[in-house]
Amino acid sequence: MIGSGGFSGGVHPKQMKITAGSPIVQSPLPPRLILPLKQHIGQICTPIVEVGERVLRGQKIAKSQGYVSAPVHAPTSGTVLAIEEHAVPHPSGMGRLCIIIEPDGKDEADESLPPITDYRAEDPGVIRERIRLSGIVGLGGAVFPTFIKMLRDHRHPVEMVILNGIECEPYLTCDHRLMLEHSAAIVRGLDIIMHAVEAQRGVIAIEDNKPDAIAAMQQALADIAFEHIEVRVLPTLYPQGSEKQLIQSVTGRQVPAGKLPLHIGVLCQNVGTTRAIHDAVCLGQPLTQRVVTVSGDAVPSPANISVRIGTPIPFVLAQCGLEDLSGVRLIHGGPMMGERLSRLNVPLVKSTNGLLAMRQEALYSENAVEEPCIRCGHCVTVCPVGLVPNELAWHCRNDQFDRGQEYDLFDCIECGCCSYVCPSHIPLVHYFRYAKGQVAKIEKERSFAELSKARSEARDNRLAHEQAERAARRSKVRKQQAGDAAGEEVSGAETSGDGKEDKA
Secondary structure, rough: OOOOOOOOEOOOOOOOOOOOOOEEEEOHHHHHHOOOOOOOOOOOOOOOOOOEEEEEOOOEEEOOOOOOOOOEOOOOOOOEEEEEEEEOOOOOEEEEEEEEHHHHHHOOOOOOOOOOOOHHOOOOOOOHHHHHOOOEEEOOOOOOEHHHHHHOOOOOOOEEEEEEOOOOOOOOOHHHHHHHHOOOHHHHHHHHHHHHHHOOOEEEEEOOOOOOHHHHHHHHHHHHOOEEEEEEOOOOOOOOOOOHHHHHHHHOOOOOOOOHHHHHHEEEEHHHHHHHHHHHHHOOOOEEEEEEEEEEOOOOOOOEEEEEEEEEHHHHHHHHOOOOOOEEEEEEOOOOOOOOOOOOOEOOOHHHHHHHEEEOOOEEEEOOOOOOOOOOOOOHHHHOOOOOOOHHHHHHOOOOHHHHHHHHHHOOOOHHHHHHHHHOOOOOHHHHHHHHHHHHHHHHHHHHHHHHHHHHHHHHHHHHHHHHHHHHHHOOOOHHHHHHHHHEEEHHHHHHHHHHHHHO
16 A cells, blocks of 8 residues: 655655666675674674684674673684774774684584574563574664664553665665565564564555565565565655654654654664564574675676675675775765765675765765855755754854754754755755764763762762761870870879878
């Protein structure tokens, strides 16, 4: 059926999905695997292996540190060569602590997570724990630890699970191919999620530009006879795949500002995440590889590739015929929400859904000269969140972060619609990301200052308390000494008096 509800704004960029008809191919093992210990929102993991140690495919090599975290597993068997800082996919070219593995070519598996053959017979908590142990995060780009989204909240029970099969970013087709080639696993993965959160309804949301995927998922549902799950077809519109916009399109309800989908009884999961959940539960396989779309005008043979996490990106590009990276602009993700990488020798990570190698502009000019805002209002019209991007950007670029927050800075989903339509070539999303980063930095510094102040006050109080205790002890000693001295004087006087009486 055609979904109702919809959301305001949105754009129709060129789709450029030239790999939609390209079946998923398996990438060979690279000479080295580089595994960052932070591939998720939350705290960095702690290594639990040592240099020189042999590891197996699926073996946990870094454990979660803190609650919001996701463990890291070895993508194949081999030897740990180093545990050191290495550049990771980030616009700044920043480095993170990584475990570097040399594959031995045997691909021997660790079997510490046995398959769960009848997941419906298991307690939902057992399924959620399996998902946690498997290191699964949101593979649509958010990389939030999946088990946390699935925790039960009796105040807000989940009524509906929405499977996000939208994939509205231009160029990207990895989710499209997954739905075509692994439809049964995805449907079972959705059923696993529904059991884990005790939801009664499941919806597979797909845009109408993917008729083959729609047919594949409908056939999978018919084959398995899951009557509690339906396919919902939505009109093609960017950014329909954004969580809150998708929920509004499917349910007709808005997630209130500052709230989560859980607060209206909805849980969303990405296609790739759902397939990973199926593999973790039914096959006992933690998250060690993912499907990536490699495309762009610099790529001789664009493809959808299943790649081991930690594979160096130049190695992946070489599988598609691109070996000379001189003059190439590399985008991590899609052209609308992805980020341009300043360093190319970085690993593919859990969040890598696309690699775009471009010699020309992807969709709109990144190098055009920024001109003054002409107040045309196009950015306001297309904003799916209902913001006023031109006003917000003015405050952000002038470091007026308090005013920016008054204009709902943190409601911005960074979809790029405003930048896409701006005739003045103003990099609006760039300013919003900058402002968010600065606010986070200020809050961190403020928290650190408050913590330092609290520690200083606690230290002063402790020292004052210790000083008071020492003074009390000294006073007690002095009083005791004074009492002893007085006693000695009395004793001496009595002794002296007794002597006089004897002489008398």
